[in-house]
Amino acid sequence: MDLPTLILFIPACFALNMAPGPNNLLSVSNSTRYGFRTSCLAGFGRLLAFAGMIALASAGLAVVLQTSELLFYGIKILGAGYLIYLAIQLWRANPDADTRTQSAPVSLRALARQEFLVAAGNPKAILIFTAFLPQFIDPTRGVCAQFAVLGALFLMLELIAISAYAYMGVHMRRWFAEPKGKRLFNRGCAVLLSAAASVLLTARRA
Template sequence: MTLMTIFLFIPASFALNMAPGPNNLLSMANAKRYGIKAACCAGIGRLVAFVGMITLAATGLATVLYTSEKLFFAIKVAGGLYLLWLAYQLWTEDPNEGGNEALGGKSLFQLTRQEFFLAAGNPKAILIFTAFFPQFVDPAGSVGFQFLVLGALFLMLEWISIAAYAFFGKALRHWFSQPPMRRLFNQICSGLLGSAGIGLLLARRE
């Protein structure tokens, strides 16, 4: 793996990191309600899930897991239902209780666990590491070391993405300071999460 390969990997990876997926949407919603620090700390759960996926991809086990129809179906259903549950929670949340940086009814551990399960429950996410990463790996070199380097870069860029969406969510908090507008924001996020959940349930292996 050359330096040029890394220079090509970074922008391509960052585009994936910044894509408005369910986890980034959750970071934005968490920052709006609990603050930037809580949202960024909760993002550690997502990084832990990705570390597991990168490890599986580096050992070749990810391909075996992804090609298992039963396992794919189980993860897909669990992830889709979890997304729908998060969407329901946002939709029914009392808008008068927002706007407080205190963690309210959820602990930091609960927010971190949400991020972890949301990332781990998406079988499509493993394609990033089984199909995208190998494009930048030189088979003639140490595959494990190259996955380590690419994985570390990916996680650093993912952390930047978490912070960026958290700051964006914090900004939206001021725009949606009134309960009616806060309810609208929650319903928009709920609709997007619900759509992602339905899309995941309908997804098929490619």
């Protein structure tokens, strides 16, 4: 995996990590009620679910990427289309929509379990690992090793996102709840995702 690939992957991936979703909104809610530290620790339940998804995607797609270049490019197009779809949804999202999450038990284990279940039951997460990560894989090299690197980077960026949303919940709750601030945040993520999709669609692998 070369440096230009990582330079493209990191901001595109971070845009996905930071995009408002059920888990990130859960971090905001948990930090508001239970504090920054508890919200961040509960987020490890989410990371556990994502790590399992990454391992399954790596094992299942390794053979595909190594044996069929056509399927590889099919996945590439699917992933770019998903990024564009997500960007459109974020751009058009109603900032006045009710995003309140259900109350969670005070137990840290229960909060982590809730994070795990929300992540495991999110179909968008499955698409990310089966359609987004493979776009940065070079099938002529070790696929599993590249998945491990990209997966580790994804989890590190996800941990940053967990901390950022927990911080918002503690210190920026009023700003985040304002329709104008939420709209700007959504559209900023939408621009990053659509730009990444455009680059991926036009890029050609040697």
